[in-house]
Amino acid sequence: MSRFWTDKIASLDPYVPGEQPQDKQYIKLNTNESPYSPSPKALVAMQEQVCDKLRLYPDPNCQTLKNALAKSYGVDANQVFVGNGSDEVLALAFMGYFAGGKPLAFADITYSFYKVYANLYGIEPKIIPLTESFDIDPVDYENLDVSGVVVTNPNAPTGKALPLSDIEKVLKANPDVVVLVDEAYVDFGAQSAVSLVNQYPNLMVVQTFSKSRALAGIRVGYAIAQPELIDGLERLKNSFNSYPIDRIALAGATAAVEDAEYLQEICDKTIATREWTVSELEKLGFEVLPSATNFVFVTHPKKDAETLYLSLKEQGILVRYFGKKPRIGEYLRITIGTDAEMQALIEALSA
Ligand code: PMP
Numbered sequence: 001m002s003r004f005w006t007d008k009i010a011s012l013d014p015y016v017p018g019e020q021p022q023d024k025q026y027i028k029l030n031t032n033e034s035p036y037s038p039s040p041k042a043l044v045a046m047q048e049q050v051c052d053k054l055r056l057y058p059d060p061n062c063q064t065l066k067n068a069l070a071k072s073y074g075v076d077a078n079q080v081f082v083g084n085g086s087d088e089v090l091a092l093a094f095m096g097y098f099a100g101g102k103p104l105a106f107a108d109i110t111y112s113f114y115k116v117y118a119n120l121y122g123i124e125p126k127i128i129p130l131t132e133s134f135d136i137d138p139v140d141y142e143n144l145d146v147s148g149v150v151v152t153n154p155n156a157p158t159g160k161a162l163p164l165s166d167i168e169k170v171l172k173a174n175p176d177v178v179v180l181v182d183e184a185y186v187d188f189g190a191q192s193a194v195s196l197v198n199q200y201p202n203l204m205v206v207q208t209f210s211k212s213r214a215l216a217g218i219r220v221g222y223a224i225a226q227p228e229l230i231d232g233l234e235r236l237k238n239s240f241n242s243y244p245i246d247r248i249a250l251a252g253a254t255a256a257v258e259d260a261e262y263l264q265e266i267c268d269k270t271i272a273t274r275e276w277t278v279s280e281l282e283k284l285g286f287e288v289l290p291s292a293t294n295f296v297f298v299t300h301p302k303k304d305a306e307t308l309y310l311s312l313k314e315q316g317i318l319v320r321y322f323g324k325k326p327r328i329g330e331y332l333r334i335t336i337g338t339d340a341e342m343q344a345l346i347e348a349l350s351a
Pocket of ligand 1: 084085086087088111152156182184207208209210216219220221
């Protein structure tokens, strides 16, 4: 062990982000980024900050962004928390709401960062396997003795969505702990639980600017919940980093929220491209899980996932392969890019 490492550092098993290769230009279909430019209004707003304002601290309270999000979702501004990517919002929620001694329930398969945060904060994971059809069954979330529950809707990397009635079942079965619904991909075809926050004091919905708003590069995420839960996140944030969002990100994100039309336009385009891609993949013999996201989770009964991944990489197309693990290792996760990128993918797979 290194001289300076504590047992805690040595025991960390950190998250491994998707490949961001610098060696050559790939068609990048591996980290669920948007292939489109952010809202032109966001670009102008960010430019204004760069030209004139960077010597000044940003607003630590992110008030303009909170106001814009509150207006857009029909909640009060004190029901919105803003962080440096939804990863930071999740980290604070885990630290504050789930590190209570009891295990934290979440699915396997799901976003692999949850296990990393649980490990970091000494939280025992209570892993609830997906069903045979890769679904979250709300019945499995009843009678749990846990510090909290995380539900990813739509789930990643499977892409499958739950109806709100199932989310409500999980909320009702766990009234005394926070149920965090991670909606990173919700804009691509699932129902958001934001409409339920005023009904359920234990509900925290987390979303991001990284996917549907095409702003992964500025790192902004947010939570929407009743004021008490949001206040808890604010207290944690101000005990850690009181300026989570820089001026460029704040201005860009605010303008992006205000440009609802553009959001709709790129979501519609992504969904249309996804539907085309699914039908082409099925023609090639792939099994594709129904997706409510900007990616598809696919397997081929006759082709090994790793071989496909390597062959695509050699042809300059990067998709996500999860390594030789049970179940998930048989699948590839493919981000929906532009029409031209997906055509290139289908041509490469046909070859
Ligand atoms: N939740 C899920 C389910 C995700 O897939 C991701 C992105 N990998 C995140 C949260 C984090 O997104 P960001 O930190 O970019 O907001």
